[in-house]
Amino acid sequence: MKRNVLITGTSTGVGFETALLFAENGYKVYATMRNLKKADAIKKKRDENNLDIEILELDVTKTDSIKTAVDTIIAKDGKIDVLVNNAGAGFAKTTEQATEAEIRWVTDVNYLGVVFCTRAVLPYMRKQKSGQVISLSSVGGLVGQPFNELYCAAKFAVEGYMESMATYVSDAFNIKFTIVEPGGIATEFMTSAVEKTSVAGEMATGEYLPIFEKYLAGNQKRANESQEQTYQTGLEVAQVVLGVAKNENPPVRIRTSQWAKDFCQFKTKADPDGTKSVNMVKSSFL
Template structure:
C-alpha cells in the first residue's frame, strides 16, 4: 500500500512543488490549502502527469477545518503516514508598528497552525505506532533577524514545540519529527509578506526608517551577488523535504542549503541535526 502524505499550503511555492514531487515518488498526496479556488494549477499538473493528488480544503488556523481534513484521509485510507506542516506566511514589520490583529495573525498562521495539524494527526499515528511529522520552519526559527522579530518568534516557537515533542513520541510511538529550515525562497512568499505587512509601501517609518533602509540594501546586495545562494527555488526545498520523508532515521533539524547552514552555524555547530540534545533530554527526563 502506498504511503500517504498530508501537505498544507500547496497552492504555490514549496507546498505546490512538494505535492508534485511526493506524488512522482510514489506517495498518495493530500494537497491542502485554505482557498481551493487556487487549486487549478495543481489539478492541471496532476492530470497532465497522472499524479495521485487529491485536493483538500484546510485552513490551518481553524481547528474544525483541520480535523475535517484529517478525518477525510482516515475515512479513505484508515491511516496517515506523513504530515508536512508547510503552510506559513512571512511578516516583516517593527513591533511598534504591528497591530494586535497582525501579531495574532502571524502567530496563528506560523505557530498555532502547526500545533493544530500536529494535534489532529497524533492520535492516528500513535495508534498505528508509526508516522512522520515534518515542519517547514526557517533559519528564522534559529536566528532572530531585523524587522522579522514577530515572524521569528513564531518560528522559534515551532522549533521548540517540535524539539520537545521529539523527546518522547519518537521512542514511544515511532513518530519521527523533523524541522526543515530554509533560508530565502524565490517564490511569491516575500511578495505576499510585503502585501500583507507593508504600510504605505514601507515596513518601517520614523526613526526606524534609516535602519530598515540599511537592512534592505544589504538584502539586495546579497541577492544580486548570487554567489552566496541565499535564495533557493521551491523545488530545491521540496527535494530536501522528500529526502527527509524517505529517510529511515531522519534528523530533528536540517538546513536546506549551504548558505542556511553557514548562517546558523553559531547556533548549530555543536549539534547540527539536534540528535545530541534530544538524547540528552531523554536521558535527563525519561
C-alpha cells in the first residue's frame, strides 16, 4: 500500500514543489491550501503528469478546517503516514511597530498551525504505531535576526515543540519528528516577506530608520551578489524534505544548504542533527 502524505501550504513555493515531488516518487499526496482558488497550478501539473494528488482545503489557523481535512483523509485511506507542516509566512517589523493582530497572526501561521496539525494526526499515527511529522522551520528558528524577531520567535517555538516531541513520542509510538531549516528561498514566500518588509519600512521611522535602511541594503546586496549561494529554489528544499521522509532514521533537524549550515554553525556545531541533545534528554528524564 502506498504511503500517504498530508502537506500544508501547497499552492506555491516549497509546498507546491514538495507535493509534486512526493507524488512523482510514489506517494499518495493530499495537497492542502487555505484558498482553493489558488489550486489551478497544482491541478495542471497533476493532470499533465497523471499524479496521485488530491487537493483539499485546509487553513492552519482554523482547527475546524484542520479536522475536516484530516477526517477526509482518514475516511478515504484510514491512515496518515507523513505530515509535512509547510504552511508559513514571512514577517519583518519591529515589536513596537507590529499590531496586536499581526503578532497573533504571525504566531498562528508559523507556530500554532504546526501544533494543531500535528495534534490532529497524532491519534491515528499512535494507533498504527508509525508515522512521521516533518516541519518546515528556518535558519531563523535557530538564529535571531534584525526586524524578524516575531517570525524568528514563532520558528524558535516550532523547534522547541518538535524537539520536545522527539524526546518521548518517537520511541513510544514509532513516530519520527524532523525540523527542516532552509536559508533563503527564491519563491513567493520570499516575495511576500519582502513586501511585508516594505510595508514595515513605511513605519520604520525615528530611531529605527537608520538601522532598517542598513538592514534593507544588506538584504539587497546579498540578493545581488550571492543569489546562487544564499537562495535555494523551492524544489531544492523539497528534495531535502523527501530525503527525510525516505530515511528510516531521520535526523531531528537538518539544514538544506551549505549557506544555512554555515549561518547556524555556532548553534549546531556540537550536535548538527539534534540527536545528541534528544538522547541526552531522554536519558535524563525517562
